[in-house]
Amino acid sequence: MNRRLVMPLALVLPVLVLVVVAFNVQAPYVALGPGPVFDTLGEIDGTPVVDVEGIEADETEGSLYMTTVGVTDNLTLAQAVTAWVSGRYGVAPREQVYPPDRSKEEVRAVDQAQFAQSERSAELAALHYLDLPVSLRIAEVGEDAPASGILETDDLIVAVGGDPVETAGQVQRAVGAVAPGESVRVTVLRGDREETFDVPVGERPGDPGRGFLGIATEERPDVPFTVTFNLADIGGPSAGLMFSLAVVDKLSPGAINGGLSVAGTGTIDSDGIVGPIGGIRHKITAAAEDGATVFLVPTDNCAEAVSAAPDDVQLVRVETLEGAVESLEAVAAGREAPSCS
Structure with a gap:
């Protein structure tokens, strides 16, 4: 009887050990996936996401969604494998998001500083585009x-x-x-x-x-009004383009998006130049799930975006704030706009 038990135990025990390890040992990876989506023309907790005070802002229509990437840390080996197999999430070495020479608090501080700079650049780019002082x-x-x-x-x-x-x-x-x-x-x-x-x-x-x-x-x-951005706990510079478009929309007549549900991403500088970002695949997924039918893509992100976009989401290639506004007006009017495809 003892001999009959030896072989099954010899097979089962390693499997049990692997299971225990998989569900209890932390993997050196993070999962990246679709994050929260915010309408820069809408409100959060009753407060406008982009608020213009001191002047009567123009009425807006539709949506201008800014998109984010969700990061899940402290994964077990089993969770990392599950995320990778799912196809919805990407798995990346943890050190790419949290460098070993920085604490989480330090990484968060850098992300928040980049976000604050993106807010300043977004306002300035919009004012320059509108020829305001x-x-x-x-x-x-x-x-x-x-x-x-x-x-x-x-x-x-x-x-x-x-x-x-x-x-x-x-x-x-x-x-x-x-x-x-x-x-x-x-x-x-x-x-x-x-x-x-x-x-x-x-x-x-x-x-x-x-x-x-x-x-x-x-x-x-140098204007007689103030622009305030009211999103907390968001980091990084990639909200710049969508913030800038929201400011332009609120300070100019008509709806620049033609009332459509538009999403997008991209850094922006005060010159209005749009730069590439990370996580474009996950951002497109999040936007599509929120009902966006148009997605503004920085030119350098186009190749990756094409491989991730569902058929019912139109990818519009953008290089500048001016180009983004012109493209939205073209889409709203049923004309062709620069495409990633």
């Missing part, structure tokens, strides 16, 4: 910077190299195009006086072939 000031001049002793903190930059500038990116590109060792003409408003200086150009740290003035610039809305 934004001041471009010098926030700091480096002590040993090429511009030290010439340009001053709180100078408002009007032009660089004879060309008008409105954004920090325009200043950086204009100066970067000047060879180090030469000078560039910078026009500023100092107090009530407009002054022009020939400022020597140094080498940009880390990129010696490009020009550098050693100044930090800051853009500030």
Whole structure:
């Protein structure tokens, strides 16, 4: 009898050990999947997601959904395998989301800082698109910077190299195009006086072939109203495009989405340039499940988006805020818009 039990036990015990390990040992992976979706034209807990105060905002229609990626941590081996097999979730090494040299609190702080920056950039991009006033000031001049002793903190930059500038990116590109060792003409408003200086150009740290003035610039809305974004516990920079579109929609006549349910994602800078993001597959899934029929995709994410989108979701390729608005107007009117396919 003992011999008859030896073989079954020899087979069962390793399986039991594997089961125990699979359900109790933490895997070095996280699961990535569809996250919450927020309508930037709607409300959350009775408060507008994008609130414009001090001016009567235009009425909006339809939806402009911002999308997120859900992250599930502390997976057991069994949970990691289940997530991978499901097809709905992706599995990634935990260190890609939570680097080993940072705590979760530090990662969260970085994500929230990126989110706050995306809010600022979204507002500025919208104001520039609508030709509303934004001041471009010098926030700091480096002590040993090429511009030290010439340009001053709180100078408002009007032009660089004879060309008008409105954004920090325009200043950086204009100066970067000047060879180090030469000078560039910078026009500023100092107090009530407009002054022009020939400022020597140094080498940009880390990129010696490009020009550098050693100044930090800051853009500030110069409008008689305030824009407030009211989403908490969201991180990262990818809400920028949809926030910016919501601001444009509320500050301009008509519905830029034609009353459709539109979703999208993408970073944005104050110049209105849309940048790529991560997790596009999961964001499209979340948007489709929320009823979106159009999804705005940053150009560099198009290849991955095409492989993930259901047939009833139209993928619209975007590179700039202006292009996104024009594409939405085209879709609403039944015209062709730039596509990922």
